[in-house]
Amino acid sequence: xxxxxxxxxxxxxxxxxxxxxxxxxxxxxxxxxxxxxxxxxxxxxxxxxxxxxxxxxxxxxxxxxxxxxxxxxxxxxxxxxxxxxxxxxxxxxxxxxxxxxxxxxxxxxxxxxxxxxxxxxxxxxxxxxxxxxxxxxxxxxxxxxxxxxxxxxxxxxxxxxxxxxxxxxxxxxxxxxxxxxxxxxxxxxxxxxxxxxxxxxxxxxxxxxxxxxxxxxxxxxxxxxxxxxxxxxxxxxxxxxxxxxxxxxxxxxxxxxxxxxxxxxxxxxxxxxxxxxxxxxxxxxxxxxxxxxxxxxxxxxxxxxxxxxxxxxxxxxxxxxxxxxxxxxxxxxxxxxxxxxxxxxxxxxxxxxxxxxxxxxxxxxxxxxxxxxxxxxxxxxxxxxxxxxxxxxxxxxxxxxxxxxxxxxxxxxxxxxxxxxxxxxxxxxxxxxxxxxxxxxxxxxxxxxxxxxxxxxxxxxxxxxxxxxxxxxxxxxx
Ligand code: NAD
Ligand code: UGA
Numbered sequence: 001x002x003x004x005x006x007x008x009x010x011x012x013x014x015x016x017x018x019x020x021x022x023x024x025x026x027x028x029x030x031x032x033x034x035x036x037x038x039x040x041x042x043x044x045x046x047x048x049x050x051x052x053x054x055x056x057x058x059x060x061x062x063x064x065x066x067x068x069x070x071x072x073x074x075x076x077x078x079x080x081x082x083x084x085x086x087x088x089x090x091x092x093x094x095x096x097x098x099x100x101x102x103x104x105x106x107x108x109x110x111x112x113x114x115x116x117x118x119x120x121x122x123x124x125x126x127x128x129x130x131x132x133x134x135x136x137x138x139x140x141x142x143x144x145x146x147x148x149x150x151x152x153x154x155x156x157x158x159x160x161x162x163x164x165x166x167x168x169x170x171x172x173x174x175x176x177x178x179x180x181x182x183x184x185x186x187x188x189x190x191x192x193x194x195x196x197x198x199x200x201x202x203x204x205x206x207x208x209x210x211x212x213x214x215x216x217x218x219x220x221x222x223x224x225x226x227x228x229x230x231x232x233x234x235x236x237x238x239x240x241x242x243x244x245x246x247x248x249x250x251x252x253x254x255x256x257x258x259x260x261x262x263x264x265x266x267x268x269x270x271x272x273x274x275x276x277x278x279x280x281x282x283x284x285x286x287x288x289x290x291x292x293x294x295x296x297x298x299x300x301x302x303x304x305x306x307x308x309x310x311x312x313x314x315x316x317x318x319x320x321x322x323x324x325x326x327x328x329x330x331x332x333x334x335x336x337x338x339x340x341x342x343x344x345x346x347x348x349x350x351x352x353x354x355x356x357x358x359x360x361x362x363x364x365x366x367x368x369x370x371x372x373x374x375x376x377x378x379x380x381x382x383x384x385x386x387x388x389x390x391x392x393x394x395x396x397x398x399x400x401x402x403x404x405x406x407x408x409x410x411x412x413x414x415x416x417x418x419x420x421x422x423x424x425x426x427x428x429x430x431x432x433x434x435x436x437x438x439x440x441x442x443x444x445x446x447x448x449x450x451x452x453x454x455x456x457x458x459x460x461x462x463x464x465x466x467x468x469x470x471x472x473x474x475x476x477x478x
Contacts, residue, residue, distance in 0.1 A: 003127065003198045005031060009082045011116045012092035013037035013046055013075060015176070015279070015348060016133060016169050018056055020092065022064045023180040025073035027206040034074045034082040046075035057347040057374045060177040083123035088198070090167075091116045091144075092133040097283045106290035108137050108283065117144045120162075121151030127161045129195045133169055135228070135280060137287055138221045141166055141189075163195035166217045168224035173278065174345030186212045189220020225284050225291075229304055232281040234269040236310040242272035242473030243317065252473025253455065272473040274353035274426050274453040275315040277342030282308055282351055315353050318453055318472075319360035325449055325470065326421055331365030332401030334420040334445075336413060339427020339454075340372040340380055347374035353453075354426045355383045358407070367392060367400045368407035369416050373429055377409035418443045428454040433461075441465040 008024070010017045013035045025033040037043050045055035047069070051062035065073070076082060083089060093112040098104045113134060120130055130148065132141060141164045148162040166189035171179040186203045190196045200212050215223065242252040252272045260267030276282075285304050292301035323330050342352035349355065358368055362384065369392075370380055377388050389406040393416070400419075410416040417423060417440050425432050433456045441448075444467055450457070452471040462469060470477045 002194050002201065003087060003129065005087045005129075005198055005202060007032045007086050008034070008088045008090065008202075009086035010035045010090040010092050010133070011037075011079065011083075011119070012090075012094070012134070013039070013042050013055075014092065014094060015056055015058075015173060016171065017090070017092035018046060018054075018075075019058055019061055019171065019176040020133065020169060020180060021090075022061060022068060022073060023177060024202065025068040025071075026064050027181075028202060029072055031202070032072050032074070033068075034076060034086070036076055036079045036082050038077065038079075040077055043075050043077050057345075058173065058176045059345055064177065079119055080123045083120055084125050086124070086128060088129045088131060088202075089120055089124070090131045090133045091120075092169075094279075095134045095136060095283070096279075097286055103290050106286040106293075108135075108287045110136070110140060110143065113140065114143065114147070117147040121148055124151075124160065124162070125157060126159050127163075129198055130162055130164050131199060132164070132166045132221070135168055135224050135284055136166075136221055137291055138218050138225070140221060141217045163190065163192040164217070165190040165192075165195055165199055166220035166224075167199060168220060170224070170227060173348050174343055181206065183207060183211065187215065187220050187223060188212065189215045189217040189223075191217060225288050228281055228284040229288050229307070231269055232276055232285055232311070233304075233307050235273070235276045235281075236307045236314070238270050238272045239275060239314045239473075240310055243314070245473045245475050246477060247475070249475035251475055255473075272455070273428070274318055274357060274472070275311045277350070277352040277354075279348065279350035282311070312356070315356040316360060318353075318451075319357045319364075321470070322357075322361065322422065322424060322449075322451055323364055325451075325468070329364070330361055330421075332367065332404055333365075333422070334367045334369065334400050335361060336410070336417045336420050336423045337368055337370045338413065338423060338425045338432050339429055340370055340375045340383075341427050344428045344430065347376075347379075349375055349379055349383050352383070352427075357424070357426060357453075359384060362386065362405045362407060365404040367403045367405075369393075369410045369420070370407055371410045371413050371416075372427065373431065380407075380409060414439055414443075419445050420448070421445050422449040422451060424451040425454050425456060428456045430456075432456055433458060437462045437465055441467050 010021045021033045021035045042055050051066050095108045098107045098109040145164045152160050186207050188196050245252040256270040259265050260270050285308050289301045289305045340354045388408050392403050392408045448467040450467050450469050455471050
């Protein structure tokens with residue numbers, strides 16, 4: 001019989017757990033959603049009365065949380081109670097790349113998933129459907145199932161029973177709400193038909209039935225890794241062609257338009273930029289590399305590893321290029337960085353191209369003024385592994401060579417670009433395309449450079465201005 005779901009617990013209140021449960025709560029008012037996390041700080045932020053202080057910035061998320069919180073959406077650190085009351089449990093914890101031990105640098109670290117499975121085994125009551133929401137290597141469901149099966153056998157609790165499903169999440173940050181509200185597809189993998197139908201029934205409250213796909217559990221796990229690998233592959237492909245465009249006089253935007261018009265290729269995901277970031281592309285491809293090697297397929301592993309290598313090369317290519325254009329040295333030179341998040345409309349900086357590019361420039365002695373509309377200076381400190389030097393801005397008699405390799409944050413680009421040798425656009429925040437480039441041009445130290453690694457500055461806005469201009473993949477760069 002298809003289980004009637006009244007109470008859902010989601011373990012992990014991160015970039016996936018939070019928005020996913022918020023949208024589900026919005027679409028399924030008769031179900032109670034309890035999002036739990038071990039991080040008290042995160043849960044406190046989710047419960048903040050000021051919706052600007054939610055731990056995640058995502059367009060429209062605040063409205064939904066405001067609408068559903070404390071009605072059928074709750075955030076708490078009480079794992080035990082919420083697990084024990086749940087009919088269905090989503091595991092939505094982080095699965096980063098292992099940093100030590102077997103598979104270090106490639107395999108996913110499943111320690112948080114395993115801890116969750118053990119917590120579920122300990123606290124759950126009766127029949128519970130456990131759903132893998134995190135992105136997991138193929139066959140992880142088996143690990144979860146083993147732990148839960150052992151609990152079933154050894155428990156003194158009556159009727160303890162579990163089914164495990166895989167239901168990977170395909171949302172992209174910055175468009176998470178839209179992606180969740182009208183997904184291209186919902187993928188559910190599993191063995192138990194009724195468990196699959198229970199989960200499908202929830203999604204069918206707002207997702208058309210033909211978009212809810214059922215597969216076996218291993219196909220579902222592998223499809224998630226493959227989707228990210230294919231997407232990342234497109235970016236490395238277009239970035240590699242962008243480098244060739246710069247060398248040959250072609251223009252990557254024109255090439256992208258020409259190939260994207262072929263309906264077999266399609267026009268999306270062909271924007272050349274500073275290299276892909278985000279918490280998942282690199283981690284998921286490396287996981288695929290690990291799995292391929294593990295299953296004796298080194299050629300497959302090498303093919304996918306190339307995508308990550310190209311991405312890393314491309315990021316360092318941009319920093320080298322900036323240094324070359326600034327007469328081979330950036331030491332003591334003031335450079336304004338526009339954008340630190342890995343893409344626009346998110347405050348997430350994980351694996352952001354800005355981290356590598358800024359660190360390269362700081363290593364060379366540059367003095368960076370970093371702006372981002374949503375990323376806090378504290379986060380930039382963590383990512384760069386260097387403290388912010390607020391004195392750079394405060395000093396009246398500024399001699400930047402005293403600040404070699406230091407950085408500070410800025411909220412006002414127009415004021416703070418005074419005397420800078422260069423401005424580099426690293427994230428495609430819309431507001432950067434709207435800047436008063438004439439005013440910026442007047443403030444830069446000449447000869448100055450503007451580097452647009454996102455191709456967002458409209459050419460007509462900078463025509464005739466007094467700075468050199470470089471943009472990604474443009475063979476007419478001077
Ligand atoms: P995240 O780091 O933002 O959130 C994970 C949360 O889990 C953290 O708040 C952490 O405190 C919590 N947690 C860890 N162990 C716990 C435990 N035992 N009990 C309770 N809470 C625990 O991660 P995320 O970005 O939300 O990603 C989660 C998973 O979803 C990953 O596997 C990721 O690959 C996948 N995914 C992420 C995205 C994305 O856009 N970020 C999209 C699709 C899939
Ligand atoms: C990506 C996938 O798009 C989601 O489907 C998936 O669920 C998610 O990873 C995940 O598993 O975590 P996300 O990383 O949030 O989503 O954002 P994307 O829009 O995919 O962008 C990733 C990176 O590629 C960003 O740095 C972005 O700037 C870059 N990018 C994207 C480009 O450089 N060019 C493009 O044309 C598109």
